[in-house]
Amino acid sequence: MRSFSRRTALVAATVAATAVLAPWQASASAPRDYEQAGPHQVTKVAGGPDQTLYYPSDLASDTAVHPVLVWGNGTGATPSQYDQFLTHAASWGFVVSAANTTNSGTGSEMLAGARFLVSENKKPGSVFHGKIDEGKIGAAGHSQGGQGAINAAADPLIKTVIPIMPGPLAVAGRIKSPAFFVSGQSDVVVWPATVKAKFEGASQVPAVYGQLKGTGHLLPEPGRTRLIGAATAWLRYFLAGDANAKSAFFGDEASTGLAHDPGWSAFERNAKADALG
Numbered sequence: 001m002r003s004f005s006r007r008t009a010l011v012a013a014t015v016a017a018t019a020v021l022a023p024w025q026a027s028a029s030a031p032r033d034y035e036q037a038g039p040h041q042v043t044k045v046a047g048g049p050d051q052t053l054y055y056p057s058d059l060a061s062d063t064a065v066h067p068v069l070v071w072g073n074g075t076g077a078t079p080s081q082y083d084q085f086l087t088h089a090a091s092w093g094f095v096v097s098a099a100n101t102t103n104s105g106t107g108s109e110m111l112a113g114a115r116f117l118v119s120e121n122k123k124p125g126s127v128f129h130g131k132i133d134e135g136k137i138g139a140a141g142h143s144q145g146g147q148g149a150i151n152a153a154a155d156p157l158i159k160t161v162i163p164i165m166p167g168p169l170a171v172a173g174r175i176k177s178p179a180f181f182v183s184g185q186s187d188v189v190v191w192p193a194t195v196k197a198k199f200e201g202a203s204q205v206p207a208v209y210g211q212l213k214g215t216g217h218l219l220p221e222p223g224r225t226r227l228i229g230a231a232t233a234w235l236r237y238f239l240a241g242d243a244n245a246k247s248a249f250f251g252d253e254a255s256t257g258l259a260h261d262p263g264w265s266a267f268e269r270n271a272k273a274d275a276l277g
Contacts, residue, residue: 033228071086160177182230
C-alpha cells in the first residue's frame with residue numbers, strides 16, 4: 001500500500017506516452033485535460049430496460065467499436081442529476097447506459113444495461129450494431145449507485161469500476177477488475193474512512209483511493225469537475241487504451257498527477273496498482 005504525500009510545489013516532471021488510437025479517440029497531455037469535453041457531440045435518448053442512453057452522435061458514421069459505461073444513481077436520484085458527467089463521458093467516446101432506477105444498490109439494473117448493449121451490438125438495424133466493444137465495459141455510480149457499481153463489478157462482464165462515495169451494502173472483496181474509490185473530504189453522509197476501508201478491502205485487484213478536497217456528498221464545485229476529469233481519465237486508460245491517461249494514477253511519485261493535484265486531499269494505491277507502473 002502506498003500513500004502519497006501532498007505537495008503544493010510545482011512538480012517538474014514530464015511524462016511522454018504514445019498509443020495507437022482508434023479513429024474516434026483523442027489524447028490528452030495531462031490529467032486535468034480530461035476535464036475538457038471530448039471530440040464528440042452527444043445524443044441522449046431513452047432506451048433499453050428502463051435506461052437513459054448517451055452516445056457519440058457520429059456513432060453510425062465512424063468505423064470504431066466503443067467502450068461502455070454503465071451508471072448507478074444515488075438514492076432518490078435519476079440520470080438527469082448526473083447529466084454533466086454522463087454527457088461528458090459520451091463526448092470522450094463511451095456509450096453510456098444509465099439505469100433510471102432511484103434504488104440502484106444491487107447493481108442488477110446496471111448489469112441489465114450492459115447486457116442490453118451487448119445484445120444490441122449483435123442486432124442488425126440497431127444504432128449500436130457492430131459499435132460496442134463487448135470486452136470493455138465499466139461501471140460507476142454515486143452513493144447507493146456506488147454500492148451498486150461494486151456489486152455489479154462482482155460480474156466478470158465489468159472490466160473496471162468507479163465507486164463514488166459508495167453505500168455500505170457491498171463487499172469490495174468481490175470486485176473482479178481495477179477499481180478507483182472516491183470519497184469527499186467533507187462528506188458527512190458516507191464518511192471518507194468508510195470509503196477507504198472499501199479500498200483496503202479490494203486487495204485482490206489493482207485499486208486506487210482518492211479523496212476530493214473539501215467536497216461534500218452532493219459533489220459541489222470545484223470537486224465535481226475534478227471528479228469528472230479523473231473518472232474520465234481512469235475510464236479512458238482501462239477501457240480505451242489511452243496511454244496519456246495513465247499518468248493521472250500511475251508512475252513514480254513525481255509524475256503521478258492526482259498525487260499532486262491540489263483538488264485531491266488524499267491519494268493512495270494498493271500493491272497491485274503499484275505493480276502497473
